[in-house]
Amino acid sequence: MAADPLGGRIAVVGASLAGLRAAEALREKGFAGELTLIGDEPHAPYDRPPLSKQVLLGRARAHEVTLPRVREVDARWRLGVRAEGVDPIGKRVLLADGGRVPYDRLLIATGTRARPWPVPGQAALDGVLTLRTSDDAAALVERLDAGPRRVLVIGAGFTGSEIASACRERGLAVTVAERGPAPLVGALGGVLGAFAGTVQRSHGVDLRCGVTVTALTGRGGRLTGAEFSDGTRIGAEVAVVCLGALRNTEWLAASGLAAGPRGVACDAGCRAFDMYGIVTDDVFVAGDVARFPHPLFEYQMLSLEHWGNAVAQAGVAAHNMVSPGPARRPHLTVPAFWSAQFGLNIKSVGVPTFSDRIVIAQGSPEEGRLVAVYGYRGRITAAVSVNRAKSLEHYLRLIESGAPFPPGPGAADGRGPRPSVPSDVPDPRLLSHGPTVALTGHLPDRGLTLLRQD
Amino acid sequence: MRIVVDLNRCQGYAQCVFLAPEVFELHGEEALMYDPAVPDGQLERVARAVAACPVGAVLAGERAGPGGG
Numbered sequence: 352m353a354a355d356p357l358g359g360r361i362a363v364v365g366a367s368l369a370g371l372r373a374a375e376a377l378r379e380k381g382f383a384g385e386l387t388l389i390g391d392e393p394h395a396p397y398d399r400p401p402l403s404k405q406v407l408l409g410r411a412r413a414h415e416v417t418l419p420r421v422r423e424v425d426a427r428w429r430l431g432v433r434a435e436g437v438d439p440i441g442k443r444v445l446l447a448d449g450g451r452v453p454y455d456r457l458l459i460a461t462g463t464r465a466r467p468w469p470v471p472g473q474a475a476l477d478g479v480l481t482l483r484t485s486d487d488a489a490a491l492v493e494r495l496d497a498g499p500r501r502v503l504v505i506g507a508g509f510t511g512s513e514i515a516s517a518c519r520e521r522g523l524a525v526t527v528a529e530r531g532p533a534p535l536v537g538a539l540g541g542v543l544g545a546f547a548g549t550v551q552r553s554h555g556v557d558l559r560c561g562v563t564v565t566a567l568t569g570r571g572g573r574l575t576g577a578e579f580s581d582g583t584r585i586g587a588e589v590a591v592v593c594l595g596a597l598r599n600t601e602w603l604a605a606s607g608l609a610a611g612p613r614g615v616a617c618d619a620g621c622r623a624f625d626m627y628g629i630v631t632d633d634v635f636v637a638g639d640v641a642r643f644p645h646p647l648f649e650y651q652m653l654s655l656e657h658w659g660n661a662v663a664q665a666g667v668a669a670h671n672m673v674s675p676g677p678a679r680r681p682h683l684t685v686p687a688f689w690s691a692q693f694g695l696n697i698k699s700v701g702v703p704t705f706s707d708r709i710v711i712a713q714g715s716p717e718e719g720r721l722v723a724v725y726g727y728r729g730r731i732t733a734a735v736s737v738n739r740a741k742s743l744e745h746y747l748r749l750i751e752s753g754a755p756f757p758p759g760p761g762a763a764d765g766r767g768p769r770p771s772v773p774s775d776v777p778d779p780r781l782l783s784h785g786p787t788v789a790l791t792g793h794l795p796d797r798g799l800t801l802l803r804q805d
Numbered sequence: 806m807r808i809v810v811d812l813n814r815c816q817g818y819a820q821c822v823f824l825a826p827e828v829f830e831l832h833g834e835e836a837l838m839y840d841p842a843v844p845d846g847q848l849e850r851v852a853r854a855v856a857a858c859p860v861g862a863v864l865a866g867e868r869a870g871p872g873g874g
Contacts, residue, residue, distance in 0.1 A: 371869050395870020398809050398841060405838045410830075415842035419807040419866030428871040659813040687813040694833030696817065720834070738834045741816045 356673045358384040362444050362452045363426075364434045365460030365599075366390025368398065369638030369661040373458055374424040376669035386426040387452050389444060393431035394485060400658055402488035403510050404691050407517035409496075413489035434461070437606040442633070455633060456672050459603070459615055459623065460665065462639040463596035463656060468505075473567040474592070478574030481592045482510060491591065495521060499588035502526070503577050505564050507534035508784030509690045511593030512547065516692035519554045526557040526585050528564050528577070531782040538787055539699070539735055541775025542709050543723055546716040546737075550693050557585075563783070595784045596656055598640050608634065613791045614642035614654045619681040621668035628794075635672055637664040642791055643682060647750065648705050648732070656787040657688045685750055686788060698740050701725065701733030701750040702788055703774070710757045710771040713742055722746065725774055726756025806843040807868050808851060814862040821854035821863060829854060 361377060363370045366388045374388055390396075397416045405411040429446065436445040437457065444452040465481035468474035478499075480491050495502070495518065502518045504511045507529035518525040531537060534551055536544030551558045559579065566578045567590055576586040603610035608631070609624040610616075615636045616624045621643070623634040636643075638661040642652040663684040671679045690697045706725035714721035714737075722742045725733035731754050734746030749758060757771050779789070808828070810821075817835030821828075828847050829839045843851050843865070855863045 395868060400812070401838075401841060404832075405840070408838075410838060411840045411842065415840075417807050417841070417868045417870065418809055419864055420869035421864070421866060430871065659811070662811075689812045689815075691832055691836035691838065694836070696833065696836035698813070740835055744816075 356675060357381045359455040360385045360387075360453055361456045361458065361672065362387045362389065362454035363458045363460060364389045364444060365458075365462055365638065365640070366392070366396050366428070366430060367460070367462055367638070367661075368396065368418065368658065369460040369462070369665040370458070371396040371418060371424075371665075372421070372662050373460060373637055373665035373669040374426055375421045376666050377673060378424050379422060380670060380673050382673050386424065387429060387454075388424070388426045389429045389432060389434050389446065389452065391431070391433040392484060392486075395430070397485055399483070402485060403482055403513040404517070406488045407492060407495065407514065408520060409492070413485045413492055416485060434602050436602055437608075437634075439607050439634070457634045458668055458672065459634065459636045459640060460638045460661075461599035461602070463598050465592070466594040466597050468567065468590075468592045468594075470567070473569070475572075476567060476569040476574040477572055478569075478588050479567060479590045479592065482514065483596070491589075494589045495523065499523065501585065501587045501589075503528065503564075503585065503587040503590040504593055505590060506593035506595065506782075506784035507531070507547075507551075507558070507560070508537060508593060508595060508782075509535065509692075509787060511591070511784060512551070513690060513692045514591050514593065515551060515556050516554070519556060519693070524557070526559065526587065527551065528562055528579065529558075529560045529783050530563050531777055532560055534558065534560075536775075536777055537704075537779055537782040537784060539703050539723075540706065540709060540725070541777075542711070542716075542772065543735060543737075544775075549716070550695065550719075554693050593784055595787075596639070598654070600640060613789065614640050616642045616652060619644055619646075619683070620671045620679050621664060621682055622671070635668040637661065637668040644793070646683065647685065647753070648702055648790060651793060652791045653686065653702070654789040654791055655686050657686060659687050660684065685747060687747075688787070695719070696738050696740055697735065698743055699733065699735045700743055700747045701731070702790070703733040703735055704776045704788055705732045705790060706774040706776060708756060708771040709774040710769055712746075712758055712769070714739060724756065724758050726771070729756050730754070731756045731758060806848055806851065806865055807841055808839060808843055808855075808863060808865045809841060810837060810839055811862045811864070812837060814860045816860055818859050820857040820859065824854040824857055825850035
């Protein structure tokens with residue numbers, strides 16, 4: 352750290368939600384030095400959640416989702432330039448255009464990108480899309496506006512399900528293919544997965560679970576349809592590949608940091624680990640690209656693709672970047688996310704996949720509104736509401752305090768005790784989409800494990 | 806002006822929908838959708854919506870990014 356923590360040079364790589372909010376927080380806390388924000392997209396920081404919801408419904412425009420600023424950041428913006436590496440000794444970020452950005456503290460907030468369709472020739476067919484960026488959203492909206500006869504969504508995680516919802520609302524025929532047993536099952540487990548499947552079918556989605564797409568077919572370079580592992584095939588003019596996200600860590604391969612496919616490992620104070628598991632004091636991590644230990648989940652390292660985590664972790668990282676040791680803060684926020692689909696407001700607190708049992712504590716799937724509470728070894732670890740958001744804060748407190756599972760009668764809605772059932776969280780490897788919450792164990796780096804085995 | 810709503814914080818009180826219905830709407834019973842790009846004619850209504858939100862979930866401000874940001 353610089354002699355004066357409020358002076359010196361800070362580089363932020365990643366100019367989306369986490370990078371922006373961290374930059375603002377740095378200035379808020381009095382950082383008066385040189386601040387550079389580097390982003391590979393040419394756009395000013397924008398908000399991604401609307402891209403799979405109101406943007407697809409035509410109620411907001413794809414390139415008009417720029418985030419509001421909290422305050423001025425007085426930064427040097429390097430947008431549309433990819434960071435290609437870090438020189439940790441010379442303390443410089445290496446840019447693809449040959450530029451070099453010197454720093455004395457670095458924040459890594461490079462997030463994720465959409466996992467592409469694995470067969471390049473098929474992925475290149477006209478009509479095969481992914482959805483992660485505002486450019487992606489603009490392209491998808493254009494396709495939907497053209498009124499395709501059928502849209503294929505590959506992967507029934509949150510993004511895929513929200514796209515399917517928008518297609519149905521626009522009156523478009525849509526097929527959803529998911530390798531796992533149900534939509535959303537990877538994030539919410541079997542009970543709510545089954546509920547989500549019922550909802551999709553009742554809204555006219557051609558939902559196909561337990562199958563994989565074996566080929567995307569085309570003619571003259573244009574997508575014409577798809578073949579499935581059960582031998583069936585469909586015609587489709589648009590296919591949206593929703594196979595989860597890849598963490599943007601490749602540019603750190605030679606950095607000596609504990610960076611890999613699961614993210615960049617950091618401590619509870621957002622300080623990055625190097626490849627030996629030694630914590631750095633000048634490199635920080637925030638947002639989707641971070642892997643951080645969480646005390647509520649046995650200190651396992653979490654990788655979260657959540658809007659709220661990006662905001663909270665950016666604030667902690669910024670604070671710690673300009674604060675001396677004893678004044679530093681841990682990132683302890685309980686994970687939370689939301690999704691809007693098929694007219695339902697789905698909200699989650701805690702980590703539903705960190706569970707062995709689930710109980711419907713309020714409402715019911717039949718009513719289309721409910722609160723499901725998840726437990727692990729007799730302790731409440733998560734709660735998910737469907738159209739019952741006001742109830743969730745109560746369960747958040749129970750999660751934070753490690754309250755016993757199942758929740759007591761005060762937490763239910765007066766219908767007497769309800770039975771808990773297995774939460775039925777599948778192995779993420781069995782799903783088409785990647786997990787948006789990943790519990791990734793305690794080791795700072797997978798490569799290090801292999802070294803130790805040698 | 807741009808807005809963003811912290812939908813983790815939002816509990817569906819829908820005060821914003823009542824005060825600025827051209828910018829905020831409910832999708833189903835309680836899922837909030839909004840236009841992040843506030844039209845000039847709606848600035849005053851949105852300012853009232855920001856102030857009225859019981860959980861303080863609506864953030865309004867100038868566009869982030871280079872050029873003033």
